[in-house]
Amino acid sequence: xxxxxxxxxxxxLSTLLKxxxxxxxxxxxxxxxxLYSADxxxxxxxxxxxxRDHPILVRVPDENxxxxx
Amino acid sequence: xxxxxSFPYIRFPAVPTPAFPARNFVDRPALETRIxxxxxxxxxxxxxxIDSGADSCVFPSLxxxxxxxxxxxxxxxxxxxxxxxxxxxxxxIKVWISIQGNWYHFDCFAGFMDExxxxxxxxxxxxxxxxxxxxxxxxxxxxxxxLKIDIP
Numbered sequence: 001x002x003x004x005x006x007x008x009x010x011x012x013l014s015t016l017l018k019x020x021x022x023x024x025x026x027x028x029x030x031x032x033x034x035l036y037s038a039d040x041x042x043x044x045x046x047x048x049x050x051x052r053d054h055p056i057l058v059r060v061p062d063e064n065x066x067x068x069x
Numbered sequence: 070x071x072x073x074x075s076f077p078y079i080r081f082p083a084v085p086t087p088a089f090p091a092r093n094f095v096d097r098p099a100l101e102t103r104i105x106x107x108x109x110x111x112x113x114x115x116x117x118x119i120d121s122g123a124d125s126c127v128f129p130s131l132x133x134x135x136x137x138x139x140x141x142x143x144x145x146x147x148x149x150x151x152x153x154x155x156x157x158x159x160x161x162i163k164v165w166i167s168i169q170g171n172w173y174h175f176d177c178f179a180g181f182m183d184e185x186x187x188x189x190x191x192x193x194x195x196x197x198x199x200x201x202x203x204x205x206x207x208x209x210x211x212x213x214x215x216l217k218i219d220i221p
Contacts, residue, residue, distance in 0.1 A: 009077040009212045014094035017082045024189065026113065041131050041189065048112045054167070056101060057113040059189030061084050 013058070022062035029053040071203065072220050074168050076100075078212040079116065098207050098214045101167040102191055104128060104179070106160065109136045114167065116190050119214060121207065123194025126164060126177050127157060129185040138162075140181045148182070155184045164197065168216070175201055 016034065017025060023037040024044040028051075035051055038044040044057055059065075078096040085092050102117040103110055111132055127148075130140045143158030157180035165174045177197035185191070199205050206215040 010080040010096050011077050012080040012094075014080045014082040018093075021082075021084070029114075041135075041186075045112060045135060054101070054103070054114045057115045057189060058081075059187065060082055061188075063084055065084065065187055 017058065017060045020060045022064070023060050025058045025060055026051065027056040027058055029055060031056065070220055072218050074216045074218075076169060076214055078214065081116075096209075096212055099190070100193065102193070103165040103172075104132065104136065104191075105163040105165065105174075106133070106136045106138050110165075111136050117166075117193045118190060119198070119205065119207065120192040120194050121199070121205070123192045125157075125159075125180055125194045125196040126192060126198055127180040127182055127185060127194065128191040129189060130158075130181045130183045131186045132189075132191075133160065133162075133181040138181065143181065146180075148180070155182055157182045164193075166193075166198075 011031060013031060020037050024041050025034055026036040026044055026048060028035055035055055036044065036047045038047065048055060079099045080094050080096050083092050083095045098119040099116045100119065101114040103114050133140050138160050140158050143160045145156050145158050148155060148157045159178055159180050162177055162179050163174050164177045164179065165172050179197060202216050202218045204217045
């Protein structure tokens with residue numbers, strides 16, 4: 001089985017989030033768009049009041065982030 | 070009656086390391102979660118990994134502080150886990166999870182750990198999460214999570 005076939009089911013955020021290394025990102029509820037990016041969680045939370053529904057907070061890892069096993 | 074819920078893994082970006090120089094992403098079994106404490110709910114959803122190796126549910130301290138939890142007043146235990154070693158402080162909260170677009174909640178004696186802050190993710194472990202279900206299946210080949218629960 002190819003790697004593509006094996007992973008056909010995943011919800012892929014890796015491409016969308018790739019440009020935001022080290023940032024706290026707010027994703028749209030449908031996970032299709034980045035609504036905002038910030039250097040800190042607090043900044044992202046302040047901005048979250050502008051968005052409706054259930055936007056999603058994601059910390060995008062960078063070279064200084066330990067890998068979560 | 071047994072109800073079954075299935076949903077796909079989520080592919081997160083990853084930074085290549087000397088050990089895994091070609092790795093640009095990781096696929097994880099994860100759910101969108103929100104947490105609530107004494108009626109105050111964290112204003113954003115965030116992902117939590119379904120972690121069969123975690124004894125309990127654990128969240129970043131920063132998230133708890135934002136909804137008014139005085140983290141270090143909680144009952145504590147020294148822990149060693151995916152986020153490294155540290156002190157985890159436990160509080161009674163409500164955890165919301167989104168499955169197939171529907172939100173469900175459960176009461177949980179959940180831990181908060183400073184070492185989780187850099188990840189911005191939670192862990193859904195046995196006490197609180199796995200204990201809700203009759204079975205939790207992580208199909209790492211098909212990248213599918215299946216939860217089964219008996220609802221009378």
